[in-house]
Amino acid sequence: MARIDRISVDALDEHQLEEVRQSVRRERDAEANRPLSVAIMGQTGVGKSSLLNALFGTRLAVGDDKPVTREPHAISVPGNSGHTLTFWDMPGIGESAGADRAYASMYLDRLSESDVVIWAVHADSRSAADETRHLNRILKGADPQLRREVVGKLTFVLTKADMLTPPPWIFDMRGRQGSFVPSPALAARLERRAGHVERTVLEPWCELLRAGTYNTGEFAVSDERLSFDRHAVHYRGHFSEQARERYSAAHPEHAAVFSRLRDNHRVLPCSALFRFNLARLMVSVVNKLGPTAIFRFQRVLDDAAELAGVPVAAMREYGNFVVWDGVRGVSAYDLARFPL
Incomplete structure (x- = not known):
């Protein structure tokens, strides 16, 4: 979106201002609805x-x-x-x-x-x-x-x-x-x-690397790696587990x-x-x-x-150990035989 500085906006008449507003709305709506x-x-x-x-x-x-x-x-x-x-x-x-x-x-x-x-x-x-x-x-x-x-x-x-x-x-x-x-x-x-x-x-x-997430409007932390507005919070760099622990402890x-x-x-x-x-x-x-x-x-x-969610019937098909008693020639244990 093209940047319009304050001097150029102040110099516009009402008709031109309305055209600018409509252009901004169109771009905003296009961004909000893009796949x-x-x-x-x-x-x-x-x-x-x-x-x-x-x-x-x-x-x-x-x-x-x-x-x-x-x-x-x-x-x-x-x-x-x-x-x-x-x-x-x-x-x-x-x-x-x-x-x-x-x-x-x-x-x-x-x-x-x-x-x-x-x-x-x-x-x-x-x-x-x-x-x-x-x-x-x-x-x-x-x-x-x-x-x-x-x-x-x-x-x-x-x-x-x-x-x-x-x-x-x-x-x-x-x-x-x-x-x-x-x-x-x-x-x-x-x-x-x-x-x-x-x-x-x-x-x-x-x-x-950059990390970003939505802002509910209450976030306000002054830090050189963090930036935020009403809608989003961004972090510049690798947001490691150590970083999460450090920031969470401080805030x-x-x-x-x-x-x-x-x-x-x-x-x-x-x-x-x-x-x-x-x-x-x-x-x-x-x-x-x-x-x-x-x-x-x-x-x-x-x-x-x-x-x-996984059905119990499906779970039982995913794997099983059968313990075979080679001396007696019988199955000593088979999970599939036990009711759940």
């Missing part, structure tokens, strides 16, 4: 399509043997009053050096056009070095401003967290349905994995704001199979889209509360 988009990136086989299927009940093709997403695939989610939020399932990176080079410009274009970028990392990956290499390759040809914009959009998630065992997962059963939660030991293991990805992949870009009345800022850079473990942290992921994405998105996609947030 928003989220790109889902990551290496081949990390479960991007499975994640979208779990989130939205779609039937995107998934495969264990070879990549099945060759072209960007869009899933559009209606919000309130006809607003649209589109999730882009992108072809996996790391399939081959040739494919990565061929897709590089497509990745950069989609990342630059998207409002948020979810970068999926396999939770059982032993190293995050490949993610750093792929991100560097994609951003190599970008100018500094575009690089800053893309890095600021990134949200990293650990997918297929259900594959991390032992320690065990806990199924919290409530009648015919329940939800999966990691045991304390497994939660600590997931936290260590997430911290490793954050330090390895995200921290090197700390000078380009406990704004702890919820600092928690939302932290979500911008928190690496979130999730599982499409166990439907673990899917609701938290959706809330994090909508929060990161900006203050107007909170109201435009309130229906999406309301629906997110149902994402964690």
Whole structure:
């Protein structure tokens, strides 16, 4: 939007002022009603399509043997009053050096056009070095401003967290349905994995990182890295867990704001199979889209509360140990035989 200084406004007559007001309203309405988009990136086989299927009940093709997403695939989610939020399932990176080079410009274009970028990392990956290499390759040809914009959009998630065992997962059963939660030991293991990805992949870009969230109108903290207005709060840099703890201790009345800022850079473990942290992921994405998105996609947030539910019948099919007594030739223990 073009800037109009006070001298030029004062010099306008009433008719010209009304034209300016109408122009500002048109631009404001266009911004408020524009479609928003989220790109889902990551290496081949990390479960991007499975994640979208779990989130939205779609039937995107998934495969264990070879990549099945060759072209960007869009899933559009209606919000309130006809607003649209589109999730882009992108072809996996790391399939081959040739494919990565061929897709590089497509990745950069989609990342630059998207409002948020979810970068999926396999939770059982032993190293995050490949993610750093792929991100560097994609951003190599970008100018500094575009690089800053893309890095600021990134949200990293650990997918297929259900594959991390032992320690065990806990199924919290409530009648015919329940939800999966990691045991304390497994939660600590997931936290260590997430911290490793954050330090390895995200921290090197700390000078380009930005965090933002909505403002309810009460936030007012004077700090060189923080900026705010009536609608939004922004932080310049990497908003680490240490930063969240420090700001929350100094300004406990704004702890919820600092928690939302932290979500911008928190690496979130999730599982499409166990439907673990899917609701938290959706809330994090909508929060990161900006203050107007909170109201435009309130229906999406309301629906997110149902994402964690797993029927007991389905849970029993996800895995089981059968203890076989080889001396007597009988089954000593089989969970499937016990009623719940």
